[in-house]
Amino acid sequence: MEISRPRGTRDFLSKEMKQRKYVENTLRRVFENYGYGEIKTPIFEDLKLFTEKSGEAIKEEIYHFKDKGERDLALRPELTAPVARLYLNELQRHPKPIKMYYFGSCFRYERPQAGRFRQFWQFGCELIGGKSPEAEAEVIAMAAHALEEMGLKDYKFHIGNLGIIRSLLKDAEVPDDEQQQIMGLIDKGDVEELETLLNNLNVSDSLKNILLQLIGIKGHNEVIGEVRSIIKNCKGAFKSLDDLEELLNLLETFGFTNYIVDLGIARGLDYYTGIVFEIYVHGLGAQKQISGGGTYNLIEIFGGEPVESTGFAFGFDRVMEALKKQDTEIPVKGHVNVFVAPLSNDMREEAFKIAQNLRKYGISTDVDLARRKVKKILSYADNLEAKYVVLVGARDIADGKVTLKNMESGDQELIDLNILSQDLGQKLNGR
Structure with missing residues (x-):
């Protein structure tokens, strides 16, 4: 029907x-x-x-x-x-x-x-x-x-x-x-x-x-x-x-x-x-x-x-x-600024914790819920027009860090996990 x-x-x-x-x-x-x-x-x-x-x-x-x-x-x-x-x-x-x-x-x-x-x-x-x-x-x-x-x-x-x-x-x-x-x-x-x-x-x-x-x-x-x-x-x-x-x-x-x-x-x-x-x-x-x-x-x-x-x-x-x-340009931003991507199944819980911390800091954040491979996660995040992807890997986490990928430039950098929210906040606000 x-x-x-x-x-x-x-x-x-x-x-x-x-x-x-x-x-x-x-x-x-x-x-x-x-x-x-x-x-x-x-x-x-x-x-x-x-x-x-x-x-x-x-x-x-x-x-x-x-x-x-x-x-x-x-x-x-x-x-x-x-x-x-x-x-x-x-x-x-x-x-x-x-x-x-x-x-x-x-x-x-x-x-x-x-x-x-x-x-x-x-x-x-x-x-x-x-x-x-x-x-x-x-x-x-x-x-x-x-x-x-x-x-x-x-x-x-x-x-x-x-x-x-x-x-x-x-x-x-x-x-x-x-x-x-x-x-x-x-x-x-x-x-x-x-x-x-x-x-x-x-x-x-x-x-x-x-x-x-x-x-x-x-x-x-x-x-x-x-x-x-x-x-x-x-x-x-x-x-x-x-x-x-x-x-x-x-x-x-x-x-x-x-x-x-x-x-x-x-x-x-x-x-x-x-x-x-x-x-x-x-x-x-x-x-x-x-x-x-x-x-x-x-x-x-x-x-x-x-x-x-x-x-x-x-x-x-x-x-x-x-x-x-009139083809008036109406500013439309993606509704997600940051996407958190676990690089393996055993990193999923870490990814959820990171996503929640970013959300509580006031940053619009999504996280992989479909257990995709990394390539598909990046493609999905790009489709959402996310500005950054946080890559959560076991080796980085062990050092208290994550990899931050700028989706526009493709640049990646290691960020201390304890300053991730502040760093992303400054980047998103243009500071």
Whole structure:
């Protein structure tokens, strides 16, 4: 009987895990340098946490089930809602702003395809209670800093403000349900379908033209003046545009200019209240978006006090794919620095003692467990990318010594057994 892994999942071997761990640790270092602390939430949550956030239709896209106590639960499809729940349960009285980051697997029941899996990973953050646009500028700068540290190239931030279009729709008294339809199609980027919807909803030609102009605008901060001339007399839209302009100015202060103003970003979710952004990587095709985020008020949806939050999440798997396609060099070291090789069966116990001493000294060490001949031991150690092999022979041991072989140069030297750990430690640390 052949047992395969479930559809839409992957196995990761040691080399790939080292690469993923390196990128994960790079992200951790950057986030913590900005004052974020790591949190963890359960892999499964109450189903209503996600239906409250996204509606009942979300059940078609996620893994949900009843447990033995007949409770409706779901494997988390994302991590923003669990973080909001954690805040409500544990942190409402905590001094603000609160900076949290997370890394974990999520699950969606969708058709597996390139860049889309049923189990995937997110690395993201939430800044709860920060004031905009300062909080937004720092979050965007942190995301850019992280990509720079990873060595990723050819990426661009697309930044917009939902308040501009929402204010225009509100001033025109477009009903809420129709507003959501419009924002959904803007988010999809389907201009033709959007035009059809606007015609069907009997939206005025003036508003239709303004909306179509706005979502087509792309550029740097020089487009702010163009937007002002289009939105005319809508005070709410002007306020949101001022917020966007202030954010762009602050990004300059943070030393970040790699962005495009894009008012066609809608994120498709009604709890986003202002600034939104997405990160695209050239060359990834349909799966070019590696991150998305913005400012929102999700806490209130779950019954808490209104509190502004800013956050984003990297699609970790897409980041890894982008690094792979760009041939980015990810440092991967062998997981064993030293291999201990007994030269005869009666030296096996001595080899085990030496290996244990090296391990207790903090040196990653493996030892022959297959009773190989010396030639095969050296070949196996080379395959493990061990830097040194300790050859344990009866004559050397009798003199209190072992032979140390440098696997890169091939050089060998006799080392006193009582200083082996210190000597290897110095060699491995470059001293």
